[in-house]
Amino acid sequence: MSMATATHESVQEYYGRVLQHSSQLKTDACCAPESLPQHLKEIVAQLAPEITERFYGCGAPIPLALEGCTVLDLGCGTGRDAFVCARLVGPRGRVIGLDMTRGQLDVARAHERAQAATFGFASPNTHFVHGYLEDLATAGIEDESVDVVVSNCVINLAPDKRRVFEEILRILKPGGELYFSDIFADRRTPTEWRSDQVLLGECLAGALYWEDYRRLMADLGVPDLRVTARRAVKIDNAELADRVGVTRFASVTVRAFKLGSLEDRCEDYGQIATYLGSVPHARHAFMLDDHHEFVTHKPLAVCGNTAAMLSETRLAAHFRISGERSRHYGLFPCGAPAVDHPQAAAGDACC
Template sequence: MKNEELKNIVKEKYSEIALQSKHENETSCCGSGGCCSDVNYSIFSESYTHLQGYNPDADLGLGCGIPTEFAQIREGDTVIDLGSGAGNDCFVARSLVGASGKVIGIDFTEAMIEKARGNALKLGYNNVEFRLGDIEKMPVTANKADVIISNCVLNLVPDKIKAFSEIYRVLKPGGHLSVSDVVLKGELPEHLIQSAEMYAGCVSGAIQMADYLQIMADCGLGNIQVQKEKMIMVPDEIFLNYISHEDLAGFKNQGAGIYSITVYAEKPVNSQGCRCGCSC
């Protein structure tokens, strides 16, 4: 499918997710409607309940890590959350930046932005802002963020070179990112890659871990470190809705796997322009 088709699939499905509870989303990404009811988000998500700033109304259970735990956010920082959803990571980040800092959430799903803004209003926060926009072309000026975070979102962006080029542009020189995401080791079966449902479920949109890290480097980011890595155990019965027993056996026999990683990287202090060749 073309990039715009993939974006529309993600926008449609996450618009439905925005209207559901955390329990419904963890049970199935579109609940009883069944649009992708075989993708169980509890496979990916981690608990935020122990974190300062956690707000249950903002937690839709859609992450695959907790980037704020690794992001080295300091008081007074400007933090940007890519794919901010209902605001879960933004509100945790806000507890770290304090009253002197600022948090900006970016999401391209109108329903998510509306939900996040409503949550911020109820909490009375005046230094948390949510902007409707595309990660491939962020509604943010250059050299804005001290820290960029993202949680299980960049795998859904069709053009990851554009996404990381934009991250580079928006980070201040010396700024850094910490993103949690889904990556692969080994090749997925072709039918799984082609499945729109599994794309919106964060699986078939994932790329090889080595390629992911290389794109970050090619876009000018440095000091790249994998802060956390864990294998995601997807039940066979989910895979078998999309691929044959033979394909599943081949996938396992080659030692392939789906992983959640949290990755750190920096924009060099002496950065000038970008290295991606896109004039960003």
């Protein structure tokens, strides 16, 4: 059996058989519901308990401005985030939930019709498919067919992460967005941890190392990643804590846009962005990331990359951008330390 197959089987057994309830997880990597934004809490309250009881995510990777979008939830589990997105995209949008563990998918599928009715939709706008992150083509996901990919505490479990990100970038439309929460480690984790089912299943063994993730995405054409939330992971289980030693873990939520115009540094073209206050649930201000808060109607100087994220994506309808890239004024004083070292600032930020 190949290493990749062994990893898939071990993870399927962990989420399909070993764990039956969120409370059985051995770390606090799983996000407490009270840390969700209010508008998401209200939707989660509308979900069947069977869905939420088997939620194993580590953050809230559900961006704003989803109405009408096609969203793909990678590793959707029993469908908590997929159903939340289904409510947010509305009847004109659709959500595909993909997972390799049939027991998880069965729960999601069993609730599709009832959830659609609860949301007041004439028919379900969800579709749950069996498949692997590393091979979305076999699962029927076509090139440039998805507006937003979300994923909650899953990519760390994938043995071939490069392949996963290549697939995500293949299926995203130009200007589309990957918005995911996952466990990051402050160093590369030892390879032998991956054959330990608990370390792997608890999202520690395969945790991403930020610098490798940053290099990989740059190599795949995404040189500017934005962090929106981070939270240190506490490992109270003594045996697990002993096994991981001094390695520190954090749950980080990252957004990455598929844009050909991004540069590896923030450059100044004299551009100004003004938020129109029109994104639902963000009337007074819009947070693009941990260092860009756009107060409604207040003009803000932005770098070329930020201007592209706000004008060449679904966010364009909510911003007015003045200036283009015809004149260059040097490096933009961005001041974004958290992006380079997300663990360094790990704290109690809302996930």
